[in-house]
Amino acid sequence: MNFEKEMYGRLLLGDKVAVARAISIIENEDRDAKELLDAIYEKVGRAYRVGITGPPGAGKSTLVSKLALKMSEIGKKVGIIAVDPTSPFTGGALLGDRIRMMDLSLREGIFIRSMATRGSLGGLSKTSHQAADILDAAGFDFVLLETVGVGQSELDVVETADTTVVVLTPESGDSVQAMKAGLMEIADFFVLNKADRPGVDQSYNAITAMLEIATGQHNVVKNSNGWIPFIVKTVASENKGIDEVLTGISKHAEYLVSTNKLIAKRRERIKKVVKEAVQDILTKRFWTSEKIKFLEENLNKVVENKISAYKLVEDLTKS
Numbered sequence: 001m002n003f004e005k006e007m008y009g010r011l012l013l014g015d016k017v018a019v020a021r022a023i024s025i026i027e028n029e030d031r032d033a034k035e036l037l038d039a040i041y042e043k044v045g046r047a048y049r050v051g052i053t054g055p056p057g058a059g060k061s062t063l064v065s066k067l068a069l070k071m072s073e074i075g076k077k078v079g080i081i082a083v084d085p086t087s088p089f090t091g092g093a094l095l096g097d098r099i100r101m102m103d104l105s106l107r108e109g110i111f112i113r114s115m116a117t118r119g120s121l122g123g124l125s126k127t128s129h130q131a132a133d134i135l136d137a138a139g140f141d142f143v144l145l146e147t148v149g150v151g152q153s154e155l156d157v158v159e160t161a162d163t164t165v166v167v168l169t170p171e172s173g174d175s176v177q178a179m180k181a182g183l184m185e186i187a188d189f190f191v192l193n194k195a196d197r198p199g200v201d202q203s204y205n206a207i208t209a210m211l212e213i214a215t216g217q218h219n220v221v222k223n224s225n226g227w228i229p230f231i232v233k234t235v236a237s238e239n240k241g242i243d244e245v246l247t248g249i250s251k252h253a254e255y256l257v258s259t260n261k262l263i264a265k266r267r268e269r270i271k272k273v274v275k276e277a278v279q280d281i282l283t284k285r286f287w288t289s290e291k292i293k294f295l296e297e298n299l300n301k302v303v304e305n306k307i308s309a310y311k312l313v314e315d316l317t318k319s
Helices: 005-012 014-028 033-043 060-071 126-136 156-160 176-181 200-218 242-258 260-284 289-303 307-318
Strands: 049-053 078-084 110-116 143-144 163-168 189-192 232-233
Touching: 005 014, 005 033, 005 126, 014 033, 014 110, 014 126, 033 126, 049 060, 049 156, 049 242, 060 078, 060 110, 060 143, 060 242, 060 289, 078 126, 126 143, 126 156, 156 189, 156 260, 163 242, 189 200, 189 242, 232 242, 242 260, 289 307
Parallel strands: 049 143, 049 163, 078 110, 078 143, 163 189, 189 232
Antiparallel strands: none
């Protein structure tokens, strides 16, 4: 493994340079990535992972910044993975949360990494959970995963985080958006941010009403069996309500531990990782140069309606 022994030792001590280098190896799918992940895995499982999701413009980055600072002030090490849309030119993160959080990144015990979605539609990049493993092994107490904020496709965060926080605002019908996007089902609790703006009480009441319907009549909310999601009002830009958000995370963590659901949740996470890894391996094995050539040679037959796309698939899988 090219990740030197000295650098590996520094990684386990939480050295920021070593952590950044390790995540780059993972993100770039370097040949040493698998060996590195194997090496650190016995150290994984101590960090608590919090997903921060919600529609664009809800103030997720500001909330993450203030939350990380609060955690740091009470002596916790915090790793932040901020997932941004992919640049069509470089394949890198387009918005660059590291720039927006530059002051925070200079603080001891806080590490920030901006990662590109690279085509993932679930709000997180494919390597986000692996980067979280790196931060976990490096001794961080919390890993905050801020999703890209695509609104309709944020469900991956549930399978990666231990606690999922959905951030909404009073404006632009976020409560309706939440219902349409399935955010009602994935939230362990809600943060109603920018609560100093008009319409906050109406939004609060609307979300409360939907929660009562979901938990009381249809029992469709993900954690309704023993855990009822709640709402925290914040004005993150003014550092208001951050203590309450941290308390909400702690309460949910205690609930998961006391009911043995944290282990079950992490078991499902591992299952998903294994399935995705197997799928990637099989896909790479399948698309040999001969298969790609066969596909190219027969595409016109589909375009000219001589055979169906399904017949081409059948021929590909048996050739």
